[in-house]
Amino acid sequence: MTDLTRLTAHEMAARLRAGDVSARELAIAHLDAAERDDHGLHAWLSIDRDRALAEADAADDRLAAARTDPDRAGDRLRPLLGIPVALKDLVSLAGGQCTAGSRILTGYRAPYDAHITERLRAAGAVILGKTNMDEFAMGSSTEHSAFGPTANPWALDRVPGGSSGGSAAAVAAFHTPLAIGTDTGGSIRQPAALCGVVGMKPTYGRVSRYGIVAFASSLDQIGPFARDVRDAGALLHAIAGRDERDSTSSPEPVPATLAALPADDDEAAAGLRGKRFGLPREYFVAGMEPGVETRIREAVASLEGAGATVEEVSLPHTDYGLATYYIVAPAEASANLARYDGIRYGASRRDGDVLADYLATRGEGFGAEVKRRIMLGTYALSAGYYDAYYLKAQKVRTLIKADFDALWAQGFDALVAPTSPTIAFRFGARLADPVAMYLSDACTLPVNMAGLPGVSIPCGLSEGLPVGLQLIGAAWSEAPLLGLARGYEAITAGAAWRDLEPTGLAEAADPATPTPAERMAAMTAAEG
Amino acid sequence: MATLSRADVEHVAHLARLGLTEDELTRLEGQLNHILDQYAILADVPTDDIPPTAQTIELENILRDDVVTPSLPLDAVLRNAPARQGDHIVVPAILDER
Numbered sequence: 236m237t238d239l240t241r242l243t244a245h246e247m248a249a250r251l252r253a254g255d256v257s258a259r260e261l262a263i264a265h266l267d268a269a270e271r272d273d274h275g276l277h278a279w280l281s282i283d284r285d286r287a288l289a290e291a292d293a294a295d296d297r298l299a300a301a302r303t304d305p306d307r308a309g310d311r312l313r314p315l316l317g318i319p320v321a322l323k324d325l326v327s328l329a330g331g332q333c334t335a336g337s338r339i340l341t342g343y344r345a346p347y348d349a350h351i352t353e354r355l356r357a358a359g360a361v362i363l364g365k366t367n368m369d370e371f372a373m374g375s376s377t378e379h380s381a382f383g384p385t386a387n388p389w390a391l392d393r394v395p396g397g398s399s400g401g402s403a404a405a406v407a408a409f410h411t412p413l414a415i416g417t418d419t420g421g422s423i424r425q426p427a428a429l430c431g432v433v434g435m436k437p438t439y440g441r442v443s444r445y446g447i448v449a450f451a452s453s454l455d456q457i458g459p460f461a462r463d464v465r466d467a468g469a470l471l472h473a474i475a476g477r478d479e480r481d482s483t484s485s486p487e488p489v490p491a492t493l494a495a496l497p498a499d500d501d502e503a504a505a506g507l508r509g510k511r512f513g514l515p516r517e518y519f520v521a522g523m524e525p526g527v528e529t530r531i532r533e534a535v536a537s538l539e540g541a542g543a544t545v546e547e548v549s550l551p552h553t554d555y556g557l558a559t560y561y562i563v564a565p566a567e568a569s570a571n572l573a574r575y576d577g578i579r580y581g582a583s584r585r586d587g588d589v590l591a592d593y594l595a596t597r598g599e600g601f602g603a604e605v606k607r608r609i610m611l612g613t614y615a616l617s618a619g620y621y622d623a624y625y626l627k628a629q630k631v632r633t634l635i636k637a638d639f640d641a642l643w644a645q646g647f648d649a650l651v652a653p654t655s656p657t658i659a660f661r662f663g664a665r666l667a668d669p670v671a672m673y674l675s676d677a678c679t680l681p682v683n684m685a686g687l688p689g690v691s692i693p694c695g696l697s698e699g700l701p702v703g704l705q706l707i708g709a710a711w712s713e714a715p716l717l718g719l720a721r722g723y724e725a726i727t728a729g730a731a732w733r734d735l736e737p738t739g740l741a742e743a744a745d746p747a748t749p750t751p752a753e754r755m756a757a758m759t760a761a762e763g
Numbered sequence: 764m765a766t767l768s769r770a771d772v773e774h775v776a777h778l779a780r781l782g783l784t785e786d787e788l789t790r791l792e793g794q795l796n797h798i799l800d801q802y803a804i805l806a807d808v809p810t811d812d813i814p815p816t817a818q819t820i821e822l823e824n825i826l827r828d829d830v831v832t833p834s835l836p837l838d839a840v841l842r843n844a845p846a847r848q849g850d851h852i853v854v855p856a857i858l859d860e861r
Contacts, residue, residue, distance in 0.1 A: 329839070346839035440820045453818050479827050485820055558802045569779060576780070578854050583845035589855040590780070598782025606781055610791055611798060613779040614767070624802065629815030631808050636816060669794055670801060686819025710820065 239264040240409040244466040258317030262291035265319045269410035275743030278404040282364035290361045314469045316359030321414035324365035327446035335448040336370040336380040339600030349446025351474040358473045366401030372450045375675035379604040383752035388737035393659040396426030403430040414460040421679025424691035428654035428703020439686035440485035443478030451567035454683045464721040468493045490714040503725035508542035513647045517553035523656040526697030534694040550638040556681040562628035569612030636685040643709040654691040654703035663759035
């Protein structure tokens with residue numbers, strides 16, 4: 236019998252429409268897998284079996300009605316109807332928890348659905364639960380979750396990346412074919428790379444952020460995780476588009492082609508012919524592992540072999556991206572996180588005057604990385620330093636964006652680059668040095684600074700662990716960009732590494748396996 | 764670029780309304796200075812004639828129609844309040860005389 240969890244969302248949808256499987260059966264198979272592995276992986280912060288099964292039953296009713304009632308036949312065309320999906324635990328789901336990985340939101344219940352939650356419900360997707368993340372999406376490893384880290388399904392002593400590490404791990408471990416993440420400096424693409432799945436950060440403004448816990452408002456964007464490019468396109472199509480409750484969401488039309496990428500490998504591969512890629516030399520950063528660079532160079536050769544041209548190009552302000560980002564993002568975060576004051580919701584200390592209450596609530600409620608960023612941001616915005624830090628960073632941001640604009644003006648279809656300079660690192664390896672952790676995002680954060688779409692797709696293994704290839708496009712080019720990603724997927728469809736499953740799954744399911752939190756504690760102590 | 768003293772760190776913590784322990788203040792003094800050192804390279808970039816970028820897509824003045832729409836359900840909002848009295852959130856007193 237087929238293991239239902241190994242199917243793509245498109246394959247599941249075809250079986251649902253044919254009546255070969257029910258949404259309830261799909262939900263049960265995935266819930267069972269998620270619950271079985273959670274001890275060893277900790278990808279989830281909550282799994283709501285009862286609600287998921289009720290949603291699955293509703294999807295089965297819709298599927299049945301679509302078969303018999305001509306007025307409801309349109310539901311047959313909805314690609315997500317009855318398909319399981321996971322939400323990063325910063326997406327509001329009415330009545331459910333929404334911790335953002337933080338102790339300060341313990342006990343909080345979302346009073347309403349996020350825009351994307353409404354959209355997913357309308358599409359008939361079955362929400363299985365909420366996934367683990369670095370606290371307030373600040374981190375590149377999930378080690379900054381207040382509820383303990385997530386393990387990488389490929390090696391349980393390593394991080395899955397972050398901040399959307401739970402979503403990436405859940406998709407890689409076959410707990411769900413689809414998951415939602417958010418990406419402020421790489422938080423979808425980097426964990427996608429480290430877990431060997433597809434992850435896309437859309438253009439800034441492509442998806443409404445109404446009902447999402449904010450980190451850095453000029454950078455945050457919501458996007459899809461999936462195990463293949465077509466599934467990622469279908470999920471993005473379902474959530475994208477203007478919503479008047481988020482004034483930064485764009486009226487730019489959402490192309491139907493997002494949900495109609497070619498299924499046929501030959502057709503997809505043909506889409507690469509004559510395309511022009513830029514290979515930014517600055518993205519082969521200091522500290523890049525040779526094994527990662529080898530996989531990226533091989534991917535470039537594959538694209539050329541398929542009839543594309545790849546030219547080395549320069550994004551001269553890349554080296555300033557990290558410093559710019561780590562001024563702008565903490566500054567915006569320090570303003571956004573001022574709302575956690577213990578007055579209206581969340582953890583609250585009430586034992587002194589109002590100032591003492593603030594200090595205690597925030598001092599106890601936030602973790603170390605969040606405090607670090609609030610401090611950095613507050614300093615960068617404070618009197619006497621604003622011009623030297625925040626304003627300076629915003630000006631350099633203009634130059635970073637101009638680097639990309641110059642390449643689009645030269646007619647490049649996309650840029651091809653590594654997603655992460657390294658494969659998944661061990662727990663504790665970068666905790667002692669925040670700057671080392673920040674370097675994880677050197678190849679992804681300039682894309683956020685410029686507001687562009689970027690997608691990470693698997694391109695093989697190094698030392699037995701996944702490597703991600705990043706494709707970067709001009710604003711609003713998600714559909715053609717995913718078309719190119721689908722082309723790369725097609726030309727590597729026969730590669731031996733494509734058939735490999737994460738090597739840690741059997742161990743994750745073993746109740747004798749240590750939890751990720753236990754591993755991290757032991758390994759952090761060993762790192763000193 | 765500036766170097767943060769212990770007093771600076773305490774001042775920023777106060778501005779941010781973060782109650783930090785002595786250990787946290789000590790650790791942050793080292794870490795923040797280490798991070799600020801990385802920012803120094805920005806001084807090398809000439810930016811006198813460069814306008815700042817606050818947002819990357821050119822949206823402006825998007826207005827909605829001036830119509831009444833439903834508010835969030837009161838109970839769903841108030842159930843999150845740490846202290847509640849009827850339909851009100853109880854807050855700490857901020858004035859000496861009530």
